[in-house]
Amino acid sequence: MYRFEVRIGHAGFRVGSPWRRPIDTLRRLYAGYPTPEEGIATLTARIAPPKPWRRWLRPQAAIAGDHCLPDMVPMALRHALLALEMAMNMQVALGERRYLLIHAAAVERGGKALILPGESGSGKSTLAALLGEAGWRVLADEFVLIDLATLCVLPFPRPISLKNDAIAEMQACVADESRFGPVLTGTPKGALRHLRPQADAIARMNESAMPALILFPAFGFPSDSAGVSRSELFARLTEGSTNYIALGQRAFEAMLRIVDTIPAARFAYPDSAAGLAIVEQFCIEIGL
Amino acid sequence: MKHALPLAHALADPISALSLGPGQWTELLAIARAERLDGSLAYRLADLPIPGPAAQALDGARAQAEFDRTRLLWEVEMARRALNAVDIAPILLKGSAFAFAGLPAAVGRSAGDLDILIAHDRLDAAEAALLDAGFEWATSDSYDQSYYRRWMHELPPLIHKDRGTMIDVHHSIVPLTARRTPDAGALIAASIDIAPGLAILSPADMIVHAACHLLADGDLSGGLRNLWDIDRLLRLFAAAPNFWRTLSERAALHHMREPVARALRLAERLFATPVELRLAGHDRMVDSLYSRRLLARDGWGRPTRPLSRLAFYARSHWIRMPPTMLARHLWTKARRKRMSLSRY
Amino acid sequence: MLSPLFKTDFPQLCLTRQIDGLLLVFHRPSGTTHFLERPAPEMLELISGRPMTAEALTDALCERFGFGADAEARTVIAVRLAELVAVGLVRRC
Numbered sequence: 001m002y003r004f005e006v007r008i009g010h011a012g013f014r015v016g017s018p019w020r021r022p023i024d025t026l027r028r029l030y031a032g033y034p035t036p037e038e039g040i041a042t043l044t045a046r047i048a049p050p051k052p053w054r055r056w057l058r059p060q061a062a063i064a065g066d067h068c069l070p071d072m073v074p075m076a077l078r079h080a081l082l083a084l085e086m087a088m089n090m091q092v093a094l095g096e097r098r099y100l101l102i103h104a105a106a107v108e109r110g111g112k113a114l115i116l117p118g119e120s121g122s123g124k125s126t127l128a129a130l131l132g133e134a135g136w137r138v139l140a141d142e143f144v145l146i147d148l149a150t151l152c153v154l155p156f157p158r159p160i161s162l163k164n165d166a167i168a169e170m171q172a173c174v175a176d177e178s179r180f181g182p183v184l185t186g187t188p189k190g191a192l193r194h195l196r197p198q199a200d201a202i203a204r205m206n207e208s209a210m211p212a213l214i215l216f217p218a219f220g221f222p223s224d225s226a227g228v229s230r231s232e233l234f235a236r237l238t239e240g241s242t243n244y245i246a247l248g249q250r251a252f253e254a255m256l257r258i259v260d261t262i263p264a265a266r267f268a269y270p271d272s273a274a275g276l277a278i279v280e281q282f283c284i285e286i287g288l
Numbered sequence: 289m290k291h292a293l294p295l296a297h298a299l300a301d302p303i304s305a306l307s308l309g310p311g312q313w314t315e316l317l318a319i320a321r322a323e324r325l326d327g328s329l330a331y332r333l334a335d336l337p338i339p340g341p342a343a344q345a346l347d348g349a350r351a352q353a354e355f356d357r358t359r360l361l362w363e364v365e366m367a368r369r370a371l372n373a374v375d376i377a378p379i380l381l382k383g384s385a386f387a388f389a390g391l392p393a394a395v396g397r398s399a400g401d402l403d404i405l406i407a408h409d410r411l412d413a414a415e416a417a418l419l420d421a422g423f424e425w426a427t428s429d430s431y432d433q434s435y436y437r438r439w440m441h442e443l444p445p446l447i448h449k450d451r452g453t454m455i456d457v458h459h460s461i462v463p464l465t466a467r468r469t470p471d472a473g474a475l476i477a478a479s480i481d482i483a484p485g486l487a488i489l490s491p492a493d494m495i496v497h498a499a500c501h502l503l504a505d506g507d508l509s510g511g512l513r514n515l516w517d518i519d520r521l522l523r524l525f526a527a528a529p530n531f532w533r534t535l536s537e538r539a540a541l542h543h544m545r546e547p548v549a550r551a552l553r554l555a556e557r558l559f560a561t562p563v564e565l566r567l568a569g570h571d572r573m574v575d576s577l578y579s580r581r582l583l584a585r586d587g588w589g590r591p592t593r594p595l596s597r598l599a600f601y602a603r604s605h606w607i608r609m610p611p612t613m614l615a616r617h618l619w620t621k622a623r624r625k626r627m628s629l630s631r632y
Numbered sequence: 633m634l635s636p637l638f639k640t641d642f643p644q645l646c647l648t649r650q651i652d653g654l655l656l657v658f659h660r661p662s663g664t665t666h667f668l669e670r671p672a673p674e675m676l677e678l679i680s681g682r683p684m685t686a687e688a689l690t691d692a693l694c695e696r697f698g699f700g701a702d703a704e705a706r707t708v709i710a711v712r713l714a715e716l717v718a719v720g721l722v723r724r725c
Contacts, residue, residue, distance in 0.1 A: 016588060040339055066589060229652050231656070
């Protein structure tokens with residue numbers, strides 16, 4: 001088994017693959033990331049052929065690891081990098097029991113965090129990537145981790161997953177080609193390319209930030225915005241959390257404090273420029 | 289790591305974990321999670337000065353175990369409400385019994401489904417009450433339904449339509465078609481009322497059931513956890529006077545002498561459980577095969593020893609069904625699997 | 633046959649908070665978070681005082697809100713009651 005160990009935020013991973021190339025590619029993508037704390041990786045993610053002969057014959061990579069969902073469809077080996085990323089995600093999505101996990105992107109400026117919740121297609125990852133090139137520090141593009149006691153956002157600055165049109169968009173504003181992973185075409189979500197966050201975001205991956213604003217983006221509509229009521233915020237954040245229920249009473253109490261203290265709104269935007277402009281406007285209004 | 293012995297050691301002798309190196313901690317966690325013993329491990333290591341990252345990972349396992357326990361106790365309560373309404377007081381089995389009774393075996397245990405035992409003549413009433421309370425059949429396949437009803441020791445599994453949780457309603461603890469069948473009436477007669485409308489098996493019967501479940505009722509996958517349950521139960525129950533004599537009598541009554549003896553020997557071998565030697569009997573050569581099967585997990589959490597797995601799988605079915613029935617059953621299963629694959 | 637009585641432990645074993653006219657409830661025994669809207673919170677309040685039949689509950693509720701206790705009201709209350717029983721906030725005895 002070829003292996004690679006890496007730390008992202010508070011999580012130390014051991015990643016395994018019987019094929020060598022995907023691990024080499026992963027290692028290049030994670031250049032500059034630290035190794036696990038005290039050398040102890042506590043999350044194991046791996047890919048494996050679903051049947052022994054699938055290692056060589058029309059090879060396929062199934063997702064596996066400490067935490068797993070049954071019945072996941074294996075991927076063609078050429079998408080192994082995506083399978084590895086999903087295997088790593090699965091360990092966090094299914095296994096995180098210390099911090100509240102919200103499906104969201106987050107960026108930091110001046111010590112304060114902006115949280116952008118949303119599922120795939122909402123545009124949150126692209127917005128986070130763009131903000132990361134415009135003076136903000138990327139904290140996360142997929143998993144926002146919130147401390148239950150302090151409500152601080154803990155960074156999980158993994159390489160950002162760019163899809164389809166977003167790839168060209170980011171290639172246009174990121175000069176350093178080495179920050180990009182390989183282009184993967186024909187994945188279930190179309191074309192995919194990973195973008196490593198800026199060195200600063202990686203170096204400061206242990207620096208948390210207090211959330212100051214929550215904005216729900218919706219890409220592909222005329223510019224518009226509206227407030228989000230506290231009850232709606234509670235519902236939407238908990239729906240987008242993989243571990244709210246498992247964390248029990250403390251999560252309920254933390255979520256009440258979040259909706260009581262952090263302003264929230266939603267906005268629609270037709271393109272990135274408009275989206276970034278709306279974000280800036282909100283930030284000015286609340287002094288972020 | 290090539291097998292799960294380090295996990296057994298860490299559980300039996302927590303101090304031994306202090307000598308683990310960084311890579312070994314990663315492997316131990318992978319194995320513990322694969323065996324669903326990470327919660328139990330977390331509690332065993334709770335007060336020891338283990339490295340920070342490992343401690344944090346085990347904190348997470350403890351949090352999960354607490355959530356599982358809450359959920360399981362709630363399932364017990366909802367099943368109780370449904371069944372008490374038709375005057376059935378279910379006997380809790382396995383994890384739900386441990387959790388409800390606050391037994392050490394419950395500490396850190398990750399939840400399985402809710403297993404209950406009721407009298408055979410109340411099955412229809414129980415089925416109706418549970419369906420009324422929002423449970424649905426997990427399988428609508430008529431072959432599976434008939435298989436379960438006629439030959440297994442339980443109703444087909446039920447899943448709650450809103451909560452998504454599963455309940456297994458048993459009327460015996462080993463299938464009717466097995467060569468040896470425990471005395472369900474005796475289990476029920478000796479059961480202990482633990483709360484209004486709820487009961488658990490007597491301590492000796494609990495051990496008989498656990499041994500059954502480990503050895504006579506399965507292919508040993510997930511067996512290490514069942515064996516750990518037995519270790520925890522025995523250490524508690526052995527403190528009672530005459531426990532070993534009672535266990536011997538109950539094992540004989542239920543025609544389970546051999547599985548109980550084997551379970552005691554395996555617990556002693558892997559967890560250094562104090563057992564009564566006359567009841568446990570001499571070590572058998574085949575005990576090593578069982579032991580290796582229980583420990584068949586590598587440092588990546590993958591099951592190992594495929595040949596022994598096959599042998600145990602076939603063996604477990606042989607125990608449950610006479611050979612001609614077994615052949616017919618496996619044939620039907622294989623045909624159905626081929627049909628369902630062809631849909632993709 | 634007697635009409636069944638409905639009872640509840642609410643608000644014991646729960647954390648509650650009013651937000652935007654909804655009642656958020658964390659039910660500790662089940663670990664479930666509920667969003668309750670009218671008339672569920674009022675139903676729980678009435679039953680927690682004393683166990684009631686569905687008819688008595690409907691009468692009390694309608695009086696509280698100033699509706700007539702007609703067939704539609706009984707149907708709505710019956711459905712809400714079944715929901716509360718299904719999630720375990722109310723018990724039927």
